[in-house]
Amino acid sequence: xxxxxxxxxxxxxxxxxxxxxxxxxxxxxxxxxxxxxxxxxxxxxxxxxxxxxxxxxxxxxxxxxxxxxxxxxxxxxxxxxxxxxxxxxxxxxxxxxxxxxxxxxxxxxxxxxxxxxxxxxxxxxxxxxxxxxxxxxxxxxxxxxxxxxxxxxxxxxxxxxxxxxxxxxxxxxxxxxxxxxxxxxxxxxxxxxxxxxxxxxxxxxxxxxxxxxxxxxxxxxxxxxxxxxxxxxxxxxxxxxxxxxxxxxxxxxxxxxxxxxxxxxxxxxxxxxxxxxxxxxxxxxxxxxxxxxxxxxxxxxxxxxxxxxxxxxxxxxxxxxxxxxxxxxxxxxxxxxxxxxxxxxxxxxxxxxxxxxxxxxxxxxxxxxxxxxxxxxxxxxxxxxxxxxxxxxxxxxxxxxxxxxxxxxxxxxxxxxxxxxxxxxxxxxxxxxxxxxxxxxxxxxxxxxxxxxxxxxxxxxxxxxxxxxxxxxxxxxxxxxxxxxxxxxxxxxxxxxxxxxxxxxxxxxxxxxxxxxxxxxxxxxxxxxxxxxx
Numbered sequence: 001x002x003x004x005x006x007x008x009x010x011x012x013x014x015x016x017x018x019x020x021x022x023x024x025x026x027x028x029x030x031x032x033x034x035x036x037x038x039x040x041x042x043x044x045x046x047x048x049x050x051x052x053x054x055x056x057x058x059x060x061x062x063x064x065x066x067x068x069x070x071x072x073x074x075x076x077x078x079x080x081x082x083x084x085x086x087x088x089x090x091x092x093x094x095x096x097x098x099x100x101x102x103x104x105x106x107x108x109x110x111x112x113x114x115x116x117x118x119x120x121x122x123x124x125x126x127x128x129x130x131x132x133x134x135x136x137x138x139x140x141x142x143x144x145x146x147x148x149x150x151x152x153x154x155x156x157x158x159x160x161x162x163x164x165x166x167x168x169x170x171x172x173x174x175x176x177x178x179x180x181x182x183x184x185x186x187x188x189x190x191x192x193x194x195x196x197x198x199x200x201x202x203x204x205x206x207x208x209x210x211x212x213x214x215x216x217x218x219x220x221x222x223x224x225x226x227x228x229x230x231x232x233x234x235x236x237x238x239x240x241x242x243x244x245x246x247x248x249x250x251x252x253x254x255x256x257x258x259x260x261x262x263x264x265x266x267x268x269x270x271x272x273x274x275x276x277x278x279x280x281x282x283x284x285x286x287x288x289x290x291x292x293x294x295x296x297x298x299x300x301x302x303x304x305x306x307x308x309x310x311x312x313x314x315x316x317x318x319x320x321x322x323x324x325x326x327x328x329x330x331x332x333x334x335x336x337x338x339x340x341x342x343x344x345x346x347x348x349x350x351x352x353x354x355x356x357x358x359x360x361x362x363x364x365x366x367x368x369x370x371x372x373x374x375x376x377x378x379x380x381x382x383x384x385x386x387x388x389x390x391x392x393x394x395x396x397x398x399x400x401x402x403x404x405x406x407x408x409x410x411x412x413x414x415x416x417x418x419x420x421x422x423x424x425x426x427x428x429x430x431x432x433x434x435x436x437x438x439x440x441x442x443x444x445x446x447x448x449x450x451x452x453x454x455x456x457x458x459x460x461x462x463x464x465x466x467x468x469x470x471x472x473x474x475x476x477x478x479x480x481x482x483x484x485x486x487x488x489x490x491x492x493x494x495x496x497x498x499x500x501x502x503x504x505x506x507x508x509x510x511x512x513x514x515x516x517x518x519x520x521x522x523x524x525x526x527x528x529x530x531x532x533x534x
Contacts, residue, residue, distance in 0.1 A: 012226060014148045019232045021152075022195045025163065028156035032400050035342035035369070040082045042369045043345065044074055050376045054124050058107065058116045059094070059378045065110045066092040086347045086367055086379055095349075095365055095379035096121075104424055121320075121375045126150075150372035151186065154322045155193040157340050161326035162194070162263075164396040165313055167289060169195075171259050175202040175248055175266035175274070177496075178237045179216035180488040182319055183294075183418075185223060187265055192232055199235065199255070202248055204270055204417075205495050206241040213488065242417065242500050245273035249283050249308075256287040267294030267418025268314075269500070272301050272455055275308035285310040291327075293317060294418030296409055300455035302334030316408060318382065320375040321368055325405055329395040335408055338401040339388075343370050346403075347379065348388060361385040361409075383413050383423075414449060414521070416457040416502045419493035421483065427520045429482050437478055440467040446510035447521050459503045462510045472505040479503060 035042065051057045052070045063073070066089065076085040089095070093109045100107045100116060107114040126147045162168045172191055176184035184201060191198055220237060227234030240247050248264065252274070255262040264274065271290040278285050286309035293315045305312045313327040316337045321344060325337035339346060345367040350360040363385045368377045386408040392398060413420045431442035444464035452458050463475060480503070483494035497503055512518050 015226055016230045018148045018152060018189070019192055019227060019230050021193075023155050023159055023193055025159070025168070028159040028163075028194075031156045032160060032342050036400060039342060039345075039369060040077050042371075043082055043367070044077060046369065046371050046376070047073060047378070049125065050123060050371075051378065056120065056124075057376070058096070058114060058120050059376075061112065061114055062094045062096075062107070062109060063089075065112065066094050068092070068094065082345055083347060086345055086365070090347060090349060090365060090379045096377075096381065098381045098383050099424060101380050102424075121377070121380075123371075123373055123376050126372070126374060147372060147374065148189070150322060150370070150374060151189050152193060153370050153372040154343065155190055157323050157326070157343065158190050159194045160397065160400070161291075161313075161315070162196070164326075164329045165289070165291075167261075167263050167291075170261045170263045170289070171255050172196050172198045172263045172265060173200045173202065173248070173251060173255070174198050174235075175204055175240065175264065175270050177205055177418075177492060178203050178220050180213070181492050184237065185220070188223070188234055191265075192227070192234065197232055197234065198265075200251060201235040201237045202240040203237040204240065204242055204266075205492065206239055206499060216488070242270065242273055242496070245270070245277040246281055249274045249278040249281065249285065252288045253278070253283050253285060256285070260287065262288045264288060264290050266290065266292050268292060268297045268301055269295060269417045269456055271310075271312070272304045275305045275310055276454065278308045278310075284308070289313060291315060292418075294420075295415040295457060297334045298451055298455065299334065300451055300453075304455045316405065320380075321366060321373055321377060322370075324366075325401070326397070328393055328397065328404060330393045332404075332406065335406060337405040337408065338395070338397040339403045339405055341401055341403060343368070343373075344377075345369060346388065348385075349381075351381075362387070384408055384410050414447070414459060416459065417496045417500045419496040421490060421493050423521050425486065425490070429479055430520045433482050434463075434475065434478060438463075438467055438469055438475060440464060442520065443510070443518055445520070446518070448511070449521070456500070457502070459497075461503060461505045462508055463505060464509050465507050469507075472507060475505050476503055 048070060051059045068089065073085070076088065080088065096107065099105045101118070101121060103116055103118045107116055159168070174184060174187050176187055178184055184203065188198060188201060224234050224236050252262045252264050264271070271292060275285065289311040290305055291313040297312065297314050302312050312334055314335050314337060315326050316324040318324065323340055324344060325339045328336045328338055347365050348362045349365060351363050364382045365379045366377050366382055367379060368375070387406045388403060389406065390403050413423055414426055426447055430445040430447060434445050435441050444467050446462045448460040448462060450458055450460060461475065461479065463469065463472070469475060480494045480498055483490045510518055511522060
């Protein structure tokens with residue numbers, strides 16, 4: 001309670017200034033330009049204070065095992081450049097895997113074991129305004145510190161993204177969750193910072209499906225009341241479940257009719273739901289733009305959105321670092337992202353795929369460059385991989401961000417409707433929880449991720465007929481109940497998946513690979529052929 005009161009106090013003191021210092025176009029361009037010019041110096045300053053100057057940093061033992069002191073690192077950056085230095089450090093063992101970063105396993109290098117928790121990677125010099133849990137939480141939860149300073153630091157990136165697509169000043173709505181999910185609060189505050197306060201904030205989880213903690217409910221109400229007290233009309237979240245997407249479609253069309261355009265910020269699948277609801281109701285969404293991420297915008301999803309007349313712009317972000325990139329204005333496909341190289345450095349390295357049916361993955365390893373980032377990342381593997389390319393596109397963003405990310409895929413987590421559970425957590429449920437409760441072994445359960453004919457991401461739980469189960473609904477219920485117990489953000493995923501009917505059960509043998517392996521998780525090569533029972 002004392003910690004919460006202090007947090008609210010810091011938040012109140014900073015919020016007035018945050019909301020009253022609206023970012024201008026000139027400031028946004030100048031800030032990004034300066035950060036790009038000082039990219040290497042910013043990295044060295046962050047490392048000096050947040051790693052070498054912080055005795056509990058988990059990166060310190062890795063750097064010392066590699067024989068890299070602070071002066072050595074500075075010399076490498078000066079002579080080789082930042083990206084080449086990061087690649088050399090990764091080859092020398094200075095990197096952190098996704099599982100290590102999430103605290104799922106210790107860091108083992110050179111015969112030494114370093115036990116870490118997710119909070120060990122927190123930026124030690126932040127004053128938290130409020131806290132949230134990432135959608136990819138594991139175990140007791142991966143706490144992410146969200147600071148008004150960091151939201152202000154990344155606001156120029158969101159401004160440039162809007163500007164490139166002609167969306168500055170366009171009326172905006174959100175269809176994002178309330179706390180403990182941080183995306184709704186983050187979007188409200190970032191948009192307010194650039195002078196585009198959302199008109200409406202729809203929350204996609206029905207009140208009966210999820211009961212946020214008292215702290216989360218108070219924090220959300222506190223944000224709304226404080227913002228309004230400071231003269232900024234922050235909207236109060238309105239529950240609009242996924243099966244009522246038509247409500248959002250009608251609102252977006254009405255705003256478009258009144259103002260000429262409308263921007264709706266949401267995840268990919270909810271955007272598809274709004275588009276399909278509009279088509280069913282005969283509502284033309286021409287002039288409406290959807291912007292968001294949260295899952296892979298596959299061609300089927302993007303085509304479904306565009307058939308309503310709406311425009312689609314992808315974004316790529318994760319809570320530990322903030323915005324990674326925003327969609328190109330002259331894209332090759334629906335998942336073409338400009339990388340924000342003033343805020344993050346990115347190198348790649350091939351590793352084996354979690355799904356044994358797939359080949360190696362060119363994994364992304366990120367390094368933070370902004371001192372305001374909630375987590376300090378130094379060659380930290382995200383759960384994503386894809387294609388990195390430099391090309392001329394003619395988009396306004398290429399002036400600052402010439403590198404593109406494409407074919408981005410979250411390989412170590414399961415995502416649907418913008419809600420996420422790490423693959424490792426689902427494997428534990430498949431291999432331990434379900435056999436203990438229903439019988440059989442880890443060879444009798446498998447989760448297949450696929451995309452249905454409409455474009456929605458589905459999870460098919462294949463259960464061998466050898467396992468005697470009176471009601472298959474009990475298996476689905478057991479998985480959802482286990483997610484409920486894991487953490488607030490896992491419970492948010494449970495509530496979202498339950499109302500979207502994301503998880504279904506199929507009584508059939510799991511799929512084996514041609515080499516005789518049984519992957520606990522796999523992706524269906526023929527998603528439309530899968531048949532499941534509710």
